[in-house]
Amino acid sequence: MPVHLVKEVNGVPEVQLPSYLEEVSFRTLQLGCDYTNKFIQGTVSVIYSLTQLGDGTAFLKIIMQEREKFHPEINTINILFFGNLAEECARIVHQGDTIVVTGFVLEETSSSSEHDKNCLQLKMSPNESTAYVYVKYDTVISEEPVCLTVTPKYTYTPLNQLKHGSIVNVYGAVKFFKPPYQSRGTDYCSVVSIMDQSNAKLTCMLFSVNLETLPLIYKIGDIVRFHRLKIQQYKNEIQGVTTVGFSSLTFEGTLGTSVIPRTSSKIYTFTTDDQKIVEALRIWAANRISSSGALIKLSDVKGIKYFDLTCELVGKAKVDGSSVLLKVWDGTKLPFPSWKVLFEDGTLEGDADRITQLQNLTVDILVYDNHVALAKSLKVGTFLRIYSLHVKFQPAAAKELSDITHLEFHLHGGTSYGRGIKVLPENNSDVEELKRFLNSVDLAEHQQLKNICNLEYNISNSFSSQDFVSPCDLERCQQLSATVLTDHQYLETTPLSAILKHDAPQQYRIRAKLRSYEPQKLYQSVKLHCPKCHSLQEVPHESDLELVLQEVATEHPNPKLQNTSLYNSEIFTTQNQRERKIVVHFVKNDGILQIPGDTLIMIEGGILSEIYQLSKKFKGVIPVKSSQEDLIIHDLSVPFLIQGKTWHYGCKQCSKLKSMQNLNSLVKEASWTPVCIAQGFSAVPKNARFINSINIRSLGIVPLQYVFVMTFTLDDGTGTLKVYLMDCENFFQIPASEILNSDDLQKNMEMIMYMLCPPGKKIGEYPWLECFVKSYNVRNKVEQEICYRIFDTMVAEDLI
């Protein structure tokens, strides 16, 4: 570090110089002597302007006056600074400052000007020399703990003007932060991203041995002031890091709250200018930084995966070596039952009576790994903010009747997304508000309820309980729609009774509740739809695929069809079976092989598990077999292309299979690149872009689309209407092509259906759905029937 700022309070520097340094006075300086481990100290009497030398190197000249004037005739000396040392000193050093320089080279001056009459100068180079600049803070004792009489003038650099290598003072609104955590090194670490009116963002890596010296940030939108932050480059972006003398102040970001700095520093400057900066930043950030001011309560966790919870700690227990249980409450009631975590008898800390009293309002949070140490140190009764708490929706396992749909709360290991726990002080405004709210909760009312949260509780009782939905939730369900119209908002709502009287075709906007739906087993709703002949087909079962592939695997690859201009081929022989041969053809792009992630492969003789493994590594897998003339696709009983988790099938009726050489023309057009894939076809669903990019029609295949096909029975009080839903991905915002291979997506869908049609509740408590419905005529052998289908409607985002 070439330049250090040293805070000097009442003449006492807060940082001592390294003990191996020895002071030398001006008069003892002699050419040819070694000044390693020596320092010279003085007062800055003249600072020249920063200039550049012929080769562009920054240059600064300072004249230093010896503090103790032993010999008046030689009491000044020139100091020449070069490079970023010169730039830093030009910014920091003022006339009258005390400075200490080390690592200098003593040389004779060639100049003969007035100030250079002593003929000696000190040369300071960035790599060898160090300057310590002392900033004076003089205090007087008064009734106030500390009163500043001399205030250093700080300048603050806008975040869009930060330069690599500089040490700056900045203000910003917190866009993101990780609460301090123990790093793998010696220090605590906190990552803080800030923004200011320049709209630039700066991510800062803050380290400190003392937890207290890191900024006391409680939520996004807080305002921070950092002094002596070093700016450096990392991966083509600038970042801020702590440096010697770093200090910070933090202010609440909420408009109108008092501007009181949070800091561990006993001494700091804070002027009316600072107050204005904070207030201006608050106004700027109010509309631009989504603050966590609208804090999420336990009653709001519907459809949410991660959130920051402000709560009071009621109980604590050790569960096992890697996790701790926290029992917390925020005065609101969950919209679903939640889990109760088991722990060993006698390990629960907290007031047993209070824990029992609040049992219907507390949630169990399991805290893991790196958060365990902090969790163990928490005192029952303190107020906490738990950041990025994972709320996991666990749908009922149908086979196990003892299990019911419930919520789990996990604070996973790691610090991603600022995951962590912070103790909030009692005077924090959110805590004050929470305390007021907790005091207003009618505990007797909640105690009268049955313990519906207990997972061992009988399933039918818990679902039929009216207490399941708080009055607040009920109101929301009745007023808002759980679906959103994506077009035609101008249409007026038509009652279902009126629709039933009309002829088809018509289009309607309706508002109704989902009385029931089919199929109940959601995986049965996924079908394959042919856009050409409009047939609907079942998705082949894996066991059927396996049979076809095993049969093909017994056929012999044709060696003549290997290593062509289109692809390179490799033969693999299995060891555990009857030496089955698998041939993998790596398709080239314009004659060149790509990295696996960009490569299309064709596989001959592979069974399901092998194809599945290969699909994880390669961009796409096409199962093929050898004919006499060319490689050909299977008979479309198996997927013609496997891309990640999506297995693409072709319509057996509409496809007219051609040889694989037809892929050739397309590959020559260089369309086998991620760029081409990304260009896509805007009218085509996302999952079909890839197969279009390899122009699968050149192989004579008509691809089938994955769709959800469901029947909804809707009721608006005036009548009931059976409507079809056929949707690729728009209604649920879940791709039908991926759901069969994704547990997460299946859980999401179950959760959505649970919200739309909550089991065990009266229909009055169901949410409203606003939908567009079109009617159409279907003629069967006997009569004409009017059918209805949902369109241009999607599930509201807060349910997804």
Next chain:
DNA sequence: TTAGGTTTGG
């Protein structure tokens, strides 16, 4: 030095 925002095992 550490971390370098970008969630999941429990």
